[in-house]
Amino acid sequence: MKSFIKAERFAKWCAAHGFRPDRFGLVVLVTWLVAAAAFFVFDYLFEDGLTHLSYDFLSCSRRGAGPSNIVLLYISDKTVAELGGYSDKILSRTNLGRLIDRIGEAKPNMVVIDLIFSETNFVAGEDEQLAAAMRKHGNVFLCAHQRIVSSGNARGLELSRPIPVLRSAARDTGYADLPVQGRAVRTIPQNLERAQYIGEIVAERHRPGDSISRAHPWLKYYGAHEDRPFASYPVEAAVEEQFPVSQLRDKIVMIGTESDVGFSGEIVADYFKTPYSRFGFRDTPGLEIHATAIGNLLNREGVRKVPGSVVVILWGLALALIVTFPRRLAASFAAFGAAALLLFFAIVLFLQQNIFVAWAIPILIQAPCALGARLILNPKLRRIAFISYRREDSPYAQLVLERLEAKGYTAFWDRELGVGSYWSQLEAQIERLPVFILIVTERTFAAAVGDEDVLRMEVALALKAGKQVIPFQAAAYPKCLPDDIQALPGLQDIQYDDRDVAASVSELAKAVIRAARAPQTAATNIKHEAVAQAR
Numbered sequence: 001m002k003s004f005i006k007a008e009r010f011a012k013w014c015a016a017h018g019f020r021p022d023r024f025g026l027v028v029l030v031t032w033l034v035a036a037a038a039f040f041v042f043d044y045l046f047e048d049g050l051t052h053l054s055y056d057f058l059s060c061s062r063r064g065a066g067p068s069n070i071v072l073l074y075i076s077d078k079t080v081a082e083l084g085g086y087s088d089k090i091l092s093r094t095n096l097g098r099l100i101d102r103i104g105e106a107k108p109n110m111v112v113i114d115l116i117f118s119e120t121n122f123v124a125g126e127d128e129q130l131a132a133a134m135r136k137h138g139n140v141f142l143c144a145h146q147r148i149v150s151s152g153n154a155r156g157l158e159l160s161r162p163i164p165v166l167r168s169a170a171r172d173t174g175y176a177d178l179p180v181q182g183r184a185v186r187t188i189p190q191n192l193e194r195a196q197y198i199g200e201i202v203a204e205r206h207r208p209g210d211s212i213s214r215a216h217p218w219l220k221y222y223g224a225h226e227d228r229p230f231a232s233y234p235v236e237a238a239v240e241e242q243f244p245v246s247q248l249r250d251k252i253v254m255i256g257t258e259s260d261v262g263f264s265g266e267i268v269a270d271y272f273k274t275p276y277s278r279f280g281f282r283d284t285p286g287l288e289i290h291a292t293a294i295g296n297l298l299n300r301e302g303v304r305k306v307p308g309s310v311v312v313i314l315w316g317l318a319l320a321l322i323v324t325f326p327r328r329l330a331a332s333f334a335a336f337g338a339a340a341l342l343l344f345f346a347i348v349l350f351l352q353q354n355i356f357v358a359w360a361i362p363i364l365i366q367a368p369c370a371l372g373a374r375l376i377l378n379p380k381l382r383r384i385a386f387i388s389y390r391r392e393d394s395p396y397a398q399l400v401l402e403r404l405e406a407k408g409y410t411a412f413w414d415r416e417l418g419v420g421s422y423w424s425q426l427e428a429q430i431e432r433l434p435v436f437i438l439i440v441t442e443r444t445f446a447a448a449v450g451d452e453d454v455l456r457m458e459v460a461l462a463l464k465a466g467k468q469v470i471p472f473q474a475a476a477y478p479k480c481l482p483d484d485i486q487a488l489p490g491l492q493d494i495q496y497d498d499r500d501v502a503a504s505v506s507e508l509a510k511a512v513i514r515a516a517r518a519p520q521t522a523a524t525n526i527k528h529e530a531v532a533q534a535r
Contacts, residue, residue: 024324030373031316031366038365039308048182048278050360051308055186057360058350059221059275065229066222067295069109071251072232072287073099074258082236091235093126097133099239099255104137106248111140112202114176114256114270114287117162118145131169141205142166143176143198159195172205174198178286184273185284187217188293188302199290202252203297216302219292220354224276225284230291252294256287305356315342315362319370335371339363381410384516386430386467388458389413389439396439399501400472403509409516411437426458435470435515436462437508440493442475460484468515472496472508 043049048056075091083095100111121127134140144161159175167173175195178185189197222229235255237243257270271283296302322334342359349355385404389397397413404411412429430436438444438459450456462469463485474496477489494508 024320027320027324027370027373028316031319031370032312034369035312035316035361035366038361039312042361046182048184050364051358052182052184052186053278054346054358054360055218055303055356056184056275056278058347058356060224060279060281061347062221062351063223063227065227066292067299068231069251069298070230070291070295071108071248071253072230072291073103073235073238073253073255074232074285074287075115075235075256076258079235083239092123093121093130094123095239096255097126097130099235100130100133100137100140102239102241103245103248103253104133106245108248108251108253109139109206110171110202110252111137112143112198112252112254112290113140114143114198114254114290116145116160117142117166118147118160120163127163127165131165134166134169139171139205140169141198141202142170142173144173144195145175146177159192172201174201176286176290178272178289180272184275184277185289186219186275188219188296190217197293199293199297202294206252206298216296216300216304216354218303218305218356219289220296220301220303221275221292222295224274224281225288226281230288232288254287254291254294256285256290258285258287301354303350303354303356305358308358308361311357311359311362312366315366316370319366323370323374331374332371335367339367381405381408383410383412384433385409385411385435385437385512386433386458386462387411387413387437387439388455388462390441390443390455392443393439393441396441396472396474396496399505400437400439400508403505404512407509407513409509409513411512423454423457426454427461430458430461430467431465434468435512436467437512438469438471438488440471440473440475440477444475445478445481456482456485459488463487468518470494470508470511470515474498 038050043051080091084092096113096115103111142162144159147158147160161167161173162170173195174197175189175192176198177189179187179189181187189199191197191200231247233243238245270286272286272289274281274284274289277283318338319335322338323331339362342357342363346357346359349357381404387397387400401411401413412433414426417425436459444455459469460482469488469491471488471491471493473493481488494511495504497504
């Protein structure tokens with residue numbers, strides 16, 4: 001009994017708000033299936049999918065400064081030209097040793113060199129000079145990279161470590177290749193089976209005894225390369241004492257390239273695409289991306305991604321709830337408003353909490369599909385009838401409306417009233433529509449029906465206007481009715497059968513459609529024979 005009462009209350013709520021549970025479920029299913037297809041098509045078949053678009057857009061909304069305890073020293077073509085090297089692209093290791101001696105005077109916390117030292121230098125003694133400078137500082141870290149090796153017809157990856165003399169002089173060596181998803185670097189590099197990521201090594205040594213969390217693998221970029229999120233100087237300025245190296249005290253100093261510069265007789269391109277590259281910004285040096293990853297690990301501020309399936313499921317439910325309500329224009333505006341709100345909260349969560357919500361598929365794919373499904377499920381229907389009922393009997397009216405819509409028609413009921421005069425709108429609809437449906441229950445005439453009773457005024461107007469009045473009768477008429485609606489008992493009705501609700505509602509819908517198609521006459525009585533034929 002309690003279940004029945006709850007179901008009846010839910011039915012009344014649905015009727016009162018024009019909510020269609022069947023359409024709600026169908027729209028939810030459509031949005032989920034379309035989102036799953038979009039994930040497959042855009043995120044697996046294309047290099048830069050919609051999930052990456054979401055992340056890139058949110059990353060570009062952040063334009064600030066990185067951690068102040070990280071300083072970058074860049075080697076460029078100008079560095080090689082001013083300090084000297086083995087060619088116009090290769091800086092000598094002697095000059096690199098001079099740089100380490102120079103910055104060592106400021107006692108930085110550590111020095112990270114993101115250069116390739118996989119081959120012995122062809123100038124005798126330079127490797128030893130560089131190693132001596134590294135030992136003198138005592139806290140220099142070198143990087144290892146993977147390279148492609150061939151053996152017969154087989155090709156594979158091999159970890160290329162610094163030469164032994166430099167590796168023994170370094171405090172530690174870490175893996176430093178950057179992961180590229182699609183065409184850009186978006187996540188913190190992972191450890192290899194044989195080597196730990198250099199950024200993780202640096203973070204652990206900077207905070208000994210404090211565990212480094214990798215729970216948030218997406219990079220929190222601090223800004224585009226043009227924004228210079230980290231303090232940075234050219235190497236020649238440090239070597240030639242053009243700025244006070246005291247600024248490097250207790251800092252993590254990172255040395256790398258800002259142009260194509262080689263260090264083992266080879267030319268290396270050390271620029272990578274980032275989220276900012278999609279929107280017209282320059283590519284970013286790998287050194288700056290490593291600095292970003294180290295800053296994330298040190299400060300535990302990597303970006304955490306909300307599972308895409310959670311976003312898709314919840315958004316599908318929200319969209320279905322919005323678009324299945326009756327007013328088409330209002331539902332469309334509500335859907336667009338909800339999409340704007342989702343994007344706003346995605347930006348706020350990203351900037352304030354480092355939480356990444358993949359908004360692109362929900363907004364660009366699910367929302368249009370939900371609105372499209374609404375148009376398909378609820379096309380422009382021909383309105384043929386007016387439904388008159390007591391507010392408590394709205395579930396009956398909802399049943400009638402749903403059956404008519406299933407047959408390609410619809411009816412007017414007072415849930416669709418706009419602003420303005422209440423009665424004038426009702427009067428206009430009654431006079432315009434050919435069929436008048438009256439829901440008759442024990443509540444319809446239970447109270448005294450006075451001259452100002454709206455239901456009585458509706459019925460009287462329909463009878464006076466000669467409309468096809470069809471009572472849908474779930475209860476008997478009272479013995480006495482007001483004079484202006486006394487004709488009701490003489491009209492052919494459709495009986496409501498609670499043992500077979502679907503059949504009785506379908507019978508009423510057929511009668512209404514038949515009446516709407518018939519020529520309009522002054523008679524309001526549908527003959528028994530006509531109804532029998534309609535059945």
